[in-house]
Each structure stands twice: as structure tokens, then as C-alpha cells.
């Protein structure tokens with residue numbers, strides 16, 4: 001009897017596993033996304049357009065602490081609304097301060113909306129407690145994009161990787177950072193993640209119709225109302241409501257004593273607008289919201305810009321895992337750029353062994369594609385920036401990594417900035433990371449020696465993991 005039940009359970013589990021493999025692995029491997037027949041690249045690089053100055057100004061936000069502080073201050077100074085979308089909120093002191101600021105803003109009447117990836121966040125215990133308090137608060141809402149439904153494994157690959165932060169519909173932060181201590185930690189913090197954001201705002205009231213902020217606002221609303229998003233909590237018991245309130249009180253208390261846990265004074269005014277650059281055009285790029293494989297709109301844009309570039313391309317991505325399906329969109333004979341520099345994590349710095357193993361198998365090919373390939377040599381910090389600069393004119397910053405997951409599977413948001421001044425500045429900043437912390441990879445895969453940068457040791461377990469994973473990931477790179 002017990003034997004029969006066990007057999008039935010094993011058969012059902014096997015059928016379910018097969019259902020998962022078909023939905024999450026086999027279908028995405030074969031399924032070609034439907035292409036938008038009207039798609040055109042956003043920018044023609046070599047066109048001598050009549051110069052139109054956009055009303056948008058941009059500020060590069062690189063320093064980890066400043067970037068964390070800016071978010072907290074912007075929430076504190078919000079008057080009407082705060083709209084946030086991010087892939088992940090990691091539990092820890094920064095997330096608690098962040099929620100402290102959000103609840104403080106909501107308590108004074110600011111409308112707060114938070115949109116997160118479902119699967120990645122719905123098992124975060126702290127977030128669950130906040131979600132109970134959010135449910136009962138009239139001014140804060142929390143939604144999950146594609147939360148886990150065990151019966152719909154074909155939705156599991158559709159991850160929400162957008163990263164937007166919009167204040168009063170008047171200013172936005174677009175970049176690559178999630179919310180968590182490692183993105184905003186002080187210099188020298190172990191496990192710190194280095195990234196870049198852009199603050200975009202407009203000062204001209206009459207120019208607002210052409211501002212990217214309108215586009216960002218409309219896109220946020222579109223995703224907020226999208227059928228793939230759901231309210232995080234549908235009902236709460238009295239006990240849960242109580243637990244949520246206690247968590248919020250804790251966060252507000254922490255905020256009141258922020259100086260004990262946060263290295264920078266939250267109320268210190270930063271005049272970040274002093275570092276603003278004027279622009280000719282700013283556009284929000286995003287992938288379409290489609291399940292299984294998406295029409296790879298951001299990748300198509302990057303390929304088009306690569307093919308149009310004549311002078312230079314600077315590319316920084318924490319993971320570089322090109323797949324054949326991605327390369328099918330490229331016509332190599334069209335790439336005529338004079339100089340191409342690429343920067344990514346080394347085996348020592350990468351926190352993502354799966355993605356790095358995918359890169360490792362392609363490393364030799366990449367060395368041949370570009371003029372100079374660099375790898376970041378810090379053992380306790382990693383690169384997380386997604387930065388692309390074409391012909392010292394067009395810059396893209398945002399969430400998109402050069403891999404199949406960002407290309408076909410995830411939602412992604414990138415800010416395209418047409419500004420020579422900004423591109424020059426960004427290029428200089430990227431070169432600082434290259435010059436001070438990275439080594440160039442030679443044709444044989446070894447590093448070229450450099451006086452001021454030492455090759456970082458790769459932990460023994462990492463070497464073994466890369467050697468073991470690389471041949472396996474080759475077959476699954478379309479999911480990485």
C-alpha cells in the first residue's frame with residue numbers, strides 16, 4: 001500500500017519535473033521571439049541632424065555611499081510621489097533605512113509605489129513584514145512582477161530586472177543598482193558592488209513634453225498596470241498586521257538614529273545638480289513585456305550602435321556571455337569601429353560563478369573581437385556597472401548585462417543619453433576603473449603586467465567551480 005503511494009508520488013513528481021524542464025529549458029531554447037516589424041534604432045549616429053537641445057539634464061552617480069544617500073534624501077524631499085522598481089531588495093541596515101524613509105514619506109501624504117520581481121523578493125522575510133504594514137497603509141502600495149505560481153513554470157524565466165526610481169514625476173534615477181548594503185557601502189567593505197546610476201531631471205517647465213521623464217512615468221504606469229504584476233499581499237490577519245507595524249516602528253527608529261548605522265549624515269545636503277550635463281536627447285529604452293523569449297529590443301539597439309560606430313566603443317558589463325542567438329542579430333562585416341575597449345569582472349572579483357563560467361568559454365573569442373579586453377582585479381569588490389559609450393557621443397547606462405538573460409528573458413531599462421560632454425566624462429570615469437583596478441587580457445589569456453595593478457588571486461574553490469561549470473554552462477548559456 002505504502003509502496004504504491006510512494007510510486008504514485010514519484011511518478012507525479014517526475015511528470016511535474018518534466019513539465020518544468022519543457023517550460024523553462026526546452027521551449028525557450030527553441031522559441032524565436034516575434035519581432036516588431038516597425039522597430040527602428042532610436043539613434044542615427046552619423047546623421048547631421050539640426051541640433052535640438054533636450055530639456056533633460058543628467059548627473060552621473062557613481063560613488064556607492066553618495067548613491068545610497070541620494071536615494072534616501074530624494075525620498076525625504078519628495079512632495080507628491082515616489083515610484084520605485086527594482087529587481088531585488090536585500091535585507092540589511094540600508095533596506096531598513098530605505099523603508100524608514102518610505103514610511104516617513106507616506107505618513108506625510110506622499111504616494112509611494114514599489115514594484116519588485118516576484119520570485120526574487122517574495123521569500124525575503126523582512127520584506128514580507130513590511131508588506132503587511134504596506135497593506136494597511138493608505139499611501140504605500142507594493143506589487144510583485146511575475147510572482148511564483150507553481151502551476152505556471154513558463155513564467156519563471158520572465159524576471160523583472162527594471163531599476164527605476166522616480167520622485168514627484170520630476171526627477172528619476174536610472175541605473176544598475178538594486179537596493180541593499182553591498183550597492184551603497186563605504187570604501188573597503190567586503191563584498192561591495194560598484195555600479196553607475198544617472199539622475200535625470202528637467203529645469204525647463206515649457207520643455208517638459210519632450211522630457212524623458214514623461215516617457216519614464218508612462219512606462220512605469222504601464223508596468224504597474226500590466227497583467228504580469230500582482231499585489232504583494234491580498235489580505236492580512238490581525239497578528240500579521242501587528243508584526244508589520246512593529247517592523248515599521250523599528251525602521252523609523254533606525255532612521256531617527258541613522259548616524260549610528262549609516263556612515264553619512266542623511267540630512268547632509270548634497271548639491272548634486274552642480275555636476276549636471278546638458279543633453280541633446282535622452283530616451284528610455286526597455287525590453288518588451290513578453291513571456292518565454294522577448295524581442296531583444298535593447299540588444300538590437302546596442303548592435304545597431306555598434307555597427308554605426310566609427311571611432312570608438314567602450315563597454316562595461318559585469319557579465320559578458322554572448323550566445324549564438326544573440327550573435328545572429330549581428331552582421332560582423334558591418335562593424336568598422338577603430339577602437340573597442342571592454343571591461344568585465346575577473347575570476348577573482350566576480351560574485352556570479354555561473355555567469356563567469358559562461359564568459360570563460362567565450363573569453364578567447366572576445367579577445368579577438370575587441371581591441372582591448374580588461375578584467376577587474378579587486379578580490380573583495382566586484383563590478384556591477386552596465387555602461388556603453390559609442391563614438392564619444394551616445395552613452396547608455398542601466399540594468400542590461402551582455403548575456404542572454406538580459407537580452408531575451410528579463411525586463412530591462414536603459415537610459416540612452418546623447419551628449420558629447422557627458423560621454424567624455426563617462427569615458428574618463430570608466431578609464432579610471434580600467435587604469436587603476438584592471439588588467440588587460442593578452443591573446444593567450446594571460447594578463448599584461450602593469451606597474452600599479454596587481455593580479456588578484458583566485459580562490460582555489462573558484463578555480464575548481466569555473467573549470468567544472470564552464471563546460472556545463474555552454475549548453476545552458478541561453479538561460480544565463
Ligand SMILES: O=P(O)(O)OC[C@H](O)CO
Pocket residue numbers: 087159161176178384399401405410480
Ligand atoms: O546582478 P544583476 O542585478 O545585474 O542581475 C543579474 C541576474 O542575471 C538577473 O537576472
